[in-house]
Every structure is written in structure tokens, then in C-alpha cells.
Amino acid sequence: MSVVVRIPTPLRKLTGNQGEVREEGKTVREILNGLESHYPGIRERLTDESGELRRFINIYLNEEDIRFAEGLDTTVKAGDEVSIIPAIAGGSR
Amino acid sequence: MEEKGEIHLPRSIFNEMLDHCRSCRPEEACGLLAADAAGKAVAVIPVTNSLHSPVRYQMDTREQFDAMKRIRQQGWSLFAIFHSHPLSEPAPSPTDIRQAFYPEAYMIIVGLENDPAVVRGFVVEEGRVGERPLRVVADSLP
Numbered sequence: 001m002s003v004v005v006r007i008p009t010p011l012r013k014l015t016g017n018q019g020e021v022r023e024e025g026k027t028v029r030e031i032l033n034g035l036e037s038h039y040p041g042i043r044e045r046l047t048d049e050s051g052e053l054r055r056f057i058n059i060y061l062n063e064e065d066i067r068f069a070e071g072l073d074t075t076v077k078a079g080d081e082v083s084i085i086p087a088i089a090g091g092s093r
Numbered sequence: 094m095e096e097k098g099e100i101h102l103p104r105s106i107f108n109e110m111l112d113h114c115r116s117c118r119p120e121e122a123c124g125l126l127a128a129d130a131a132g133k134a135v136a137v138i139p140v141t142n143s144l145h146s147p148v149r150y151q152m153d154t155r156e157q158f159d160a161m162k163r164i165r166q167q168g169w170s171l172f173a174i175f176h177s178h179p180l181s182e183p184a185p186s187p188t189d190i191r192q193a194f195y196p197e198a199y200m201i202i203v204g205l206e207n208d209p210a211v212v213r214g215f216v217v218e219e220g221r222v223g224e225r226p227l228r229v230v231a232d233s234l235p
Contacts, residue, residue, distance in 0.1 A: 008194065008195075009194075009195060009196060009197050010194050010195075010196065056192060056194070058154050058157075058158070060158055063158075065154055065155065065158070083158075085154075085157070085158060085161070086194035086195070087151055087152065087154065087157070087192075087194075088123065088125075088140075088151070088152040088157055088174055088192075088194070088195065089149075089150060089151035089152065089188075089192045090149075090150060090176060090185075090186065090188050090189035090192045090193070091121055091144075091146065091148050091149030091150050091176070091186065091188050091189065092121070092148050092149075092178040092179075092180065092181045092186050092188075092189075093148035093149065093181075093186060093188065
């Protein structure tokens with residue numbers, strides 16, 4: 001299954017400045033594995049030591065946040081779009 | 094986006110952003126500014142602070158996604174990410190710097206501690222902060 005993955009600016013250093021790449025996989029987890037094999041170092045920016053999504057990283061499959069689906073085990077199909085979207089957060093303290 | 098030198102905000106955009114920040118007090122407010130193809134700020138997109146805190150913010154995930162999609166679909170670009178500091182000066186806190194993941198956008202902070210509000214703009218990239226002079230300019234004629 002080939003899907004388009006949208007890469008946010010801070011991670012484009014790892015993808016040779018590409019904002020969109022294509023990856024193969026049946027689940028979001030497999031897509032992330034594919035990303036890591038092509039762009040080493042990218043997975044640790046997205047997931048923690050236990051392999052779960054980092055708190056400030058959101059991943060959307062088409063229009064849906066995968067946290068409200070099956071998380072990293074959410075299945076993907078050909079033509080889907082996976083968007084990696086860092087949270088926008090901060091504060092005075 | 095224009096060269097990351099001086100930040101120009103049309104008066105109506107500036108006022109709309111400020112009104113939103115004031116209306117959210119005592120909580121921190123947040124939102125996005127979009128620029129047209131010429132790099133001129135043309136829209137304010139307020140986003141809910143899902144933390145509803147006076148000292149922290151995190152954009153509602155869904156609204157953030159929708160706002161960014163709208164920017165893309167309109168052919169706009171992300172000009173700035175703004176948030177307010179209701180109780181402190183408008184300078185990036187360690188939290189702001191640590192959680193800045195969009196180096197392509199200005200970080201605009203609206204300080205509401207005093208009246209009138211103080212609004213400042215910054216470029217934050219990989220922990221480095223540079224202030225950029227922020228100037229309110231007249232709205233151009235349609």
C-alpha cells in the first residue's frame with residue numbers, strides 16, 4: 001500500500017528537504033518503520049522508548065487523528081494521506 | 094513570507110488578534126496568522142487553547158489540523174503562530190522555545206500584563222531566539 005506522508009518542517013532535514021514522501025505499509029506503524037529505513041533518525045522524533053507516539057506529535061490519517069482510531073495500528077490503504085503534525089503549544093511558564 | 098526582518102501586520106489583523114487574546118483572558122489565547130502568496134498577513138485564525146490555562150497553551154488538535162488545511166487550501170502560507178501571556182511580559186519562555194516546532198512561522202506573543210498590550214515578534218529555531226521588529230501598518234485598499 002503506497003501512501004503519501006506529509007513531513008513537517010523540523011523533520012525535513014532528515015528527508016532531504018522533502019515535504020512529502022511515499023511509503024509502503026499496511027498500518028501507520030509500518031509506515032513509520034518504512035520512514036525510518038529510508039530516513040534514519042526520524043522515528044525517535046515521533047515515538048518514545050516504548051514505541052508510542054510522543055505527546056507533542058499528532059498523526060492524521062486523511063482527516064482523522066489516529067489517536068481516535070487504532071493508534072499506530074490504524075490500517076492504511078493505497079492513496080491515503082498520513083500527516084505528521086507537531087502540536088502547537090507553549091506558555092509563559 | 095517576506096524576509097525574516099521586520100514583521101508587518103495590517104491594522105485590522107493586529108486588532109483582530111488582540112481582541113481574541115483579550116476575550117480569552119485570564120486564559121492564554123492562541124491562533125494562527127495566514128499570509129497570501131505575496132507574504133502579506135491576510136487572516137487571523139483563532140484556535141482553542143485546550144489547556145484553558147493562564148500560563149500554558151496547547152492548540153486543540155482538531156482545530157489546528159483544520160486551520161492548517163484551510164491555509165493550504167486557500168493557497169496561503171503559515172505566517173505566524175500567536176499566543177498571549179496574560180500575566181507576564183511578551184517574551185518566549187523556556188516552554189515556548191522548547192515546544193517551537195514551526196521555524197518557518199514567526200512567533201508572536203501578546204503581552205496583556207499592562208494596558209496597552211505589548212506585542213512582540215520572534216523567530217525561534219532549534220532553541221535560538223531572535224526578535225524581529227513588529228510594525229502595525231495601514232490596511233491596504235481592497
